Amino acid sequence: MLAFRVIRLALAAALLFSLAACGKTRPRADLIFINGAEPESIDPHIVTDQVGMRVASALFEGLCRIDEAGKPQPGLAERWDVTPDRKTYTFHLRPGTTWSDSTPLTTRDFLYSWQRILSPDFGADYASQLYVIKNASAFHEGKLKDFAQVGVAALDDRTLRVELENPTPYFIDLCAITPFSPVPRHIIEKHGTAWIKPGLLIGNGAYILEDWLLDDRISLRRNERYWDTANVPLQTIDVLPISEPNTAINYFLTGQADLIMDKGMVPTSLTAKLKQQPYFHTGPFLGSFFTRFNVTRAPFDNPKIRLAFSLAIDRNRITEKITQLGERNAFSLTPPGAGQNYQPPPGPEFNPERARQLLAEAGYPGGKGFPRVEHLYFPKPIERSIAVELQAMWQEHLGVSVDLAKQEWKIYLDSMKEKNYHLCRSSWVGDYNDPGTFLEMFLSTNGNNRTGWASPQYDELLAAAAREPDQTLRNTLFQQAEKLLVTDDCVIIPIYHYVGVQFYHADRLTGIQPNMIDDHPFRCMRWKKSK
Template sequence: MIRLALAAALLLSLAACGRSRPRADLVFINGAEPESIDPHVVTDQVGMRIASALFEGLCRIDEAGKPQPGMAERWEVTPDRKTYTFHLRPNTVWSDGTPLGAQDFVYSWKRVLSPDFGADYASQLYVIKNARSHHEGTLRDFTQVGVVALDDRTLRVELENPTPYFIDLCAFTAFYPVPRHIIEKHGTAWIKPGTLVGNGAYTLQDWLLDDRISLHLNERYWDAANVGMKSIDILPISEPNTAINYFLTGQADLIMDKGMVPTSLTAKLKQEPYFHTGPFLGSYFTRFNVTRAPFDNPKIRLAFSLAIDRKRVTEKITQLGERNAYSLTPPGAGQNYQPPPGPEFDPEKARRLLAEAGYPGGKGFPRVEYLYFPKPVERNIAVELQAMWREHLGVSVDLAKQEWKIYLSSMKEKNYHLCRSSWVGDYNDPGTFLEMFLAGNGNNRTGWANAGYDGLIAAAAREADLNQRNTLFQQAEKLLVTDEAVLIPIYHYVGVQFFHASRLAGVQANMIDDHPFRCMRWKK
């Protein structure tokens, strides 16, 4: 057992937990304060974990990361694989007892697709017939969108094309229903404790900023009898040493954040029985703002990519066995998809491209900033990238640190030059990575728009032949990563979980790194 002499952190943890209130069945460290818990607004894993506990879609994810029946107990699919008819469970209700029916899904999906709502994940619904046209404002009549409530318990969904991962999407946050009667009454305040009404396994009991979010079992949840943890405290601790101290002193039961591994202790922690890892569909990369000079020039972007020796990051800093990345999509995404080879470490070519762009040896290159958020591993990676760009290109890159919510806002508003980024697949398909960089996609956040790229992704969506579909995705990824160099792949993630497997069940490494709280239980 590793003993950490972190007296200050221990005192802080004792104060934060508070001895006067009962300990929750499960105490989980979430890594940051969520930006939102509205399932149609959240874009980060921190918020999605909570939203997925409070709400549930037609399907739900099990502990193996696979979609299973949720609000819908069954469904039928037409032979052309384009029309789904979902049958909701009998007597489904919101957590306040209000009946929940098929019309709630129609309302909720209309909310996501509203051009004025601004859902970053609205494009996930583009697989539905006419959804894109409605979201882009060219089709105003929502009744022409392929979703209709046939009756209170039956929902019919018509797709643009056969979509092999549609059932996976039905378990994703953007597809969750939200309570119209609460939203229309309370407006944006509907997600506050005492007001929020959901349909998931848990209800929101408390939300104390920078302290905890408390969840309690939703007694009206259709599967409440099989939920193991009746109460959960979620702590927004972002400092790895403090988080590990909470865990080692028994004040927290679970950590599921790869950024919570103190780099100085990585080698020792990997030997402990409570340290668990497994590969999953996630990539760490650097994102460019292509609307801001000098990164409006693809030669300069490619030069920055070629100047990165990924081994210096994975072997020196992260040390968790991550695979060096030369593509955005990780190996294993989808059926037989092999991402095209991207830019490898080639400092000579990088310097040549920079010179061709007008900055030989980095002379005259303007000062730019690399944006990241405050975790030690993030700062260490930022410093290493900064050093490589200075060493191989002769350019100076300043480091800008922002708190999680501000960092997300800066990315969204494109208030940066280049920044730390990551993406975890929402479902097991290359599209979950590549569709992000479509023009107008709310998660693009680079300002890059390319009609050729959009055409390739659209063609892949229409393509029934798997091999041809993969070829179209490969062409698109080459355009994104190499030809236009909109981003710099750094490494592909491995998942990390801290928990005592001899006591805690229901946590299992899986390809989408999704671990529902409702699946967790203490062993007897």
């Protein structure tokens, strides 16, 4: 425990110095939460990263919302009716619901919001999540110009009808994720892209945005006009964008932060000690860490080279030597057991001899003449450790040199989006418990694809899975698609399946529990006794 005492003393001294220097303090928030980075955005129709979604989901709420167990429950809609064919849902909004500025919130806000995210010119990466709605895909792809033909209609101010393309067993789960949230038309049309700034942003979630100081904090305050505000215990929350694990742990151990919920915030040097502490909580969830190829950039436009890079990876060297949290080695993008007991097909395992053979067949025997390429990652110690280990394995087993390129979170996301990379670290956390939340990411029309890979065969397999009512046959179609993605075309290299990690004192803070989608709403959290 000596290391922990040194950490506490060092941070306490730094804190006292900074307080003396500024000469004043601000009131402590009810909860101080350490987020892993500065959000790319908090617009629910733009945000794609978990750090941004945590904030956006506190500010906005859709027809449904997630509870502390990660399950969907009624949100703005107090109830809904479903037709016998499971293709038409009629949602009944709660009476008296308003935006945080008291403007009435009606079903027409959903029409505006869903048209906004599906607009081809808007460029939302998550627009494909709405493709389960009748004609949503055709509208987003520009094949259909009239939004009135999309399967959503406001029957009156409180009644919304949604028609689906096919029966979708996870549709209610979708209604709880941020892309399905309404946004305030009257504010967006008045302020344009500046509408998400403090003082301008109007939401309908459990919290409102009080302040946003870049690289310092996002301050949230309870929304007193939220329909369920009586059951939101915490009045104020500070969200700190700390990406350095040692700094985050320092804040937590010295009481300057109450909660960490980021699997990347465990310092490798302290993992064994931290796992023994009562405030360390973990559990499996639907998340995967993988390497993504840019298939439009040589030499990774050759699937043989991509497969060679995959076969050269010994995952044990990462999960046992670096991450050390009990993660399962991944040979698929989708974690086993997702949805209704989906079992992904076996993917490429460690086989350096076959890897060298494929590289030679591609024209680079022993790595001779192979061009210099870059592996993109973002600055966390564990991310660098994984990148260095991958770099070493590709050198050792293939004889190729891979440079490491480190970029800050927002720049890293932009580089992926613009396909300005050769290889890059990637991760995905399921938005709902179904294989589709992973596999649909690599549809040719999905904004989260970011590889340049487009396969009509893959697209059709997933379309067929969406139409298939028989779960066994549906899983078979998913397996065929995943084999194409991971093995045949080798667009990605699965590395390991995540376990969730949370740091908090369970004897004091409650309303948090590990769940399969790693979603922990702030509105569920509360102190057992006064702090």
